[in-house]
Amino acid sequence: MLEAFVLRARRMEAHSLAADWDALVTLAAAPYSVTVHDDGEATFRQDFPAEEVVESAAARVRPLLLETDACSYLKALAGVGYFCRSLPDETTWVKEARTEWRARTGSTTTRQSGYQVMIGNADTGQVAGLDDQTLAMAWIYGDVVHHDIERLTETDPFGLSERFRAAVPLVAWMMISAIELLNYVRALQSAGVLVLQPELFDQEVVLTSTSWEHTGRAYSAPLGTPAPADALAPLGEGWAPVASDIVVQLDVAGNDVGDTGQCQ
Structure with missing residues (x-):
């Protein structure tokens, strides 16, 4: 479970909202x-990032809320707590983090922070x-x-704006909590308290480029020709190399959507 959390938290750490910690x-x-x-009269003003930016962050954070999910924040805390069960300071930190997470994300009447939105219609009461x-x-x-x-x-009576504002x-707070726990896991890994797979902290979790380029050989065959059984199987009858010195623009269905020209 800790391994799943590390990968998810690193994805949050790479989000644009986390680029500026302060x-x-x-x-x-x-x-x-x-x-x-x-x-x-008074004017109350808040300025937030574009909804689309926060939406992408929320999508990355959301699995942490589900205690049944492999990368659940509370599952990750439980894992850290288990490995640190003989370390008093770490055990205290885990307990405090668990209490704060539940108070901030769970439905409870004991919250000590936050606000209430009240609306009323003077005409209808x-x-x-x-x-x-x-x-x-x-x-x-x-x-x-x-x-x-x-x-x-x-x-619904409060509208999209109030939901977003809340x-x-x-x-942002969940992102901070996740990244702080991630850094805590890193420290425990360095200290030898945890022995997770080292590649978890380095493997790709976000795309740094969305341009795709691959080098290989191009073949074509008449429509309906069977594909190879697997990646190592030889090409069957009907497959032939595509002529050299041409550029073909294809769509995902393999249809030619562009002009043929000389390779540069």
Whole structure:
């Protein structure tokens, strides 16, 4: 389980939101400004990254929330706790991290932070109120990784904007927690407390380039010609090398979609 967490956390560490650590910490605190005007009214303002950026971060973080998932944050903590069971300081750290994670991500009435959004219609007398954690989870599970009708219906009076506003600091906080645990695992690995596969800390977890180029030999065959049985099997009858000195533009179905020209 720790191995799965390391790979997932490294993927979060590579996200653009984590490129500036101080900015990520600030984002998790959800700062806002208040401007009081001469007429007594006040303007409250928060500036967050584009929704698409936070959405991609939420997709990377979301598996950590599921205790049944292999890379679950709480499973990773349990693994660290097991290997550090004879180390008092590490055991204390694990317990505190577990308590904080559950308080921040779980449904609980004992939260000591956060805020409540209350709305009301003076004409109809209708009122509604929800906490930021409920709104945030509705954005994650209703607007992003699933389409949870129940969560969306519950938060519909508040709209997408309030759901997103609540989710941003939570997503940022979960990223911070995951990366901090990842660094803790790295330290334990270096100290010999953990003996995970070394390649977990180096293998590719995100694409640094989305251009694909591969060198090989090109063959073609009439439509319906059987493909080789496997990658090492010889080509069967009907397959012939593609003529040299040409460039062919193909789509995923193998259809020619471009002009043929000389290779440069």
